[in-house]
Amino acid sequence: MTIGKYIRLSSQDDDCRPGEKAESNSVANQRSLLDHYIVSHPDLEGRHALEFIDDGHTGFNFDRPGVQALFAAVRRGEINCILVKDLSRFGRNSLEVGEYLERVFPLLNVRFIAVNDGLDTKTKLYGVAGDLDVGARNIINELYSRNVSANVKTAKRQYAARGECIAAYPFYGYIKGSKDRRRLEIDPPAAEVVRRIFNLWLEGHFRSAIANRLNEEHVPSPSMHKRQLGAKRTNWSKRRDEVPWTETAVRIILQNERYTGKLISLRSTRKEIGNPERTAIPKENWIVVPDAFEPIVSEETFQRAQALFRVVPPRPQIQNKRPQPLFSRKVFCGVCGMGLAYQRISKPYYKCAMSRGQQQEECKSVRIAEDELKTCVLSEVQAHITQKRKRMLRISPQYRRGSRPWNSG
Numbered sequence: 001m002t003i004g005k006y007i008r009l010s011s012q013d014d015d016c017r018p019g020e021k022a023e024s025n026s027v028a029n030q031r032s033l034l035d036h037y038i039v040s041h042p043d044l045e046g047r048h049a050l051e052f053i054d055d056g057h058t059g060f061n062f063d064r065p066g067v068q069a070l071f072a073a074v075r076r077g078e079i080n081c082i083l084v085k086d087l088s089r090f091g092r093n094s095l096e097v098g099e100y101l102e103r104v105f106p107l108l109n110v111r112f113i114a115v116n117d118g119l120d121t122k123t124k125l126y127g128v129a130g131d132l133d134v135g136a137r138n139i140i141n142e143l144y145s146r147n148v149s150a151n152v153k154t155a156k157r158q159y160a161a162r163g164e165c166i167a168a169y170p171f172y173g174y175i176k177g178s179k180d181r182r183r184l185e186i187d188p189p190a191a192e193v194v195r196r197i198f199n200l201w202l203e204g205h206f207r208s209a210i211a212n213r214l215n216e217e218h219v220p221s222p223s224m225h226k227r228q229l230g231a232k233r234t235n236w237s238k239r240r241d242e243v244p245w246t247e248t249a250v251r252i253i254l255q256n257e258r259y260t261g262k263l264i265s266l267r268s269t270r271k272e273i274g275n276p277e278r279t280a281i282p283k284e285n286w287i288v289v290p291d292a293f294e295p296i297v298s299e300e301t302f303q304r305a306q307a308l309f310r311v312v313p314p315r316p317q318i319q320n321k322r323p324q325p326l327f328s329r330k331v332f333c334g335v336c337g338m339g340l341a342y343q344r345i346s347k348p349y350y351k352c353a354m355s356r357g358q359q360q361e362e363c364k365s366v367r368i369a370e371d372e373l374k375t376c377v378l379s380e381v382q383a384h385i386t387q388k389r390k391r392m393l394r395i396s397p398q399y400r401r402g403s404r405p406w407n408s409g
Contacts, residue, residue: 001111003049004070004079005034008089010058027053030085037083037115050079059092067091074110075388086116153269160265163292167265169231171258172222173296184263184293190225191296197253198297201305207254211245221245222253242336255309260302261295264288325350327373335362347371 007030031051038044050073054066062068067090073079082105084090091097105112105121112121156166164182173194177183193214200210214221220228223243258264265287268278297305325342332339333352340350351367 001044001047001081002079003038003044003047003081003083004073005031005049005051006053006067006070006082006084006090007031007034007051008054008057008059008064008066010056027055030089033085033115034083037113044081044083047081049083059088059090061093062091062096074108080109081111081113083113083115085114087114087119090114157266157287160263160287161289163263163289165263169226171256172225172253173259174293175229186294186296187229190222193219194253194259194296197250198301198305201250201254201308202301207247207250210250211247214245219245222249254305257302259296260299261291261293262288263292325370327370331368331373333363333366335366338363340366340368342370 007027009027009030038047038049052066052070052073054064057064057066062071070079070082074082082090087097091100101112101121104110113119159166159182165176165184166182170176170184170187173187173190174184175187177185197210197214200213201207205213221243253259266281267283267286268280270278325344325348327340327350328342329339331350336352338352341353343349343351348370349367350370350373352363
């Protein structure tokens, strides 16, 4: 038996009960609890154990790197016992948690143990999710998560109204204060680049020319500078080693009113708890605090820059009702790591959109037809299903057709 120890620390734990919640749910304490449980149970002691951690992730969905790595190990047959502190560490969505306890884990013959909840599927093979105690705990965990989310939103609005930064990372040109992390301070190297961009724009240079000049001088782009400052989070299309300046990056800086010292917060919100997609908030409901931090450019300079945008009328926005490509944001260039761009023609294909950089020539040859990609993916899925079916029939004969527990009556 190989044990998979799963540990999760939510970024919201610190907002609820400082000194109590954070301490009981810390990574170190969860690890100690699980290790003690293993050594105190003869059927687990001495077994090989793997550890999977999600530090700073919500439990309302399973879109977490640690838990996905755990599930992948389970699918490969490397783990047949999952050990967690309690059900809330595994997940806070009662329907999804119930699906895993009731169907997925029994099907894969995986034992699930929640230490503090006294749950061990070794003694409750089926009907675990329907158990009154387990079901009530899952519902309470979900309601708790919703309550925490509402409290966090209220706290963020209060911080923003006081002119305090609520973002995980400051925007380009600023860093978080050394004494007060909610106050922004100027980042001198980046601020100088911002001023230079505004000056070049006011002198009549095109945005593309400004981007090209910065690239030629090897000035780190906002994404690269953010990475140099130690940021670990990155967008799906920026996982490559080199992220150059683009016309869009220059335009975003020129139209960012926050460079005048205004704190502009809460411009979007999540559609629902656990959903990464965000919806825009009407401009009149934004929180705007003037003189919240030291400006990089003056209000006059900013308005002059905006006036140049109005010289050429903007192109009319055409609403795109076409469905999103099947493999959008899922395939990447094997040379530079940039997300492949979808080409909508009679025979669609994906190609690398890298237009500059040391690997430009190599990236030009990176392209794959959508039909070919579908064929490859379908072949892999079919092979995976066949392998899993053979493994389940070999390990658990009870799951043969017609003898599954949910078909027995």
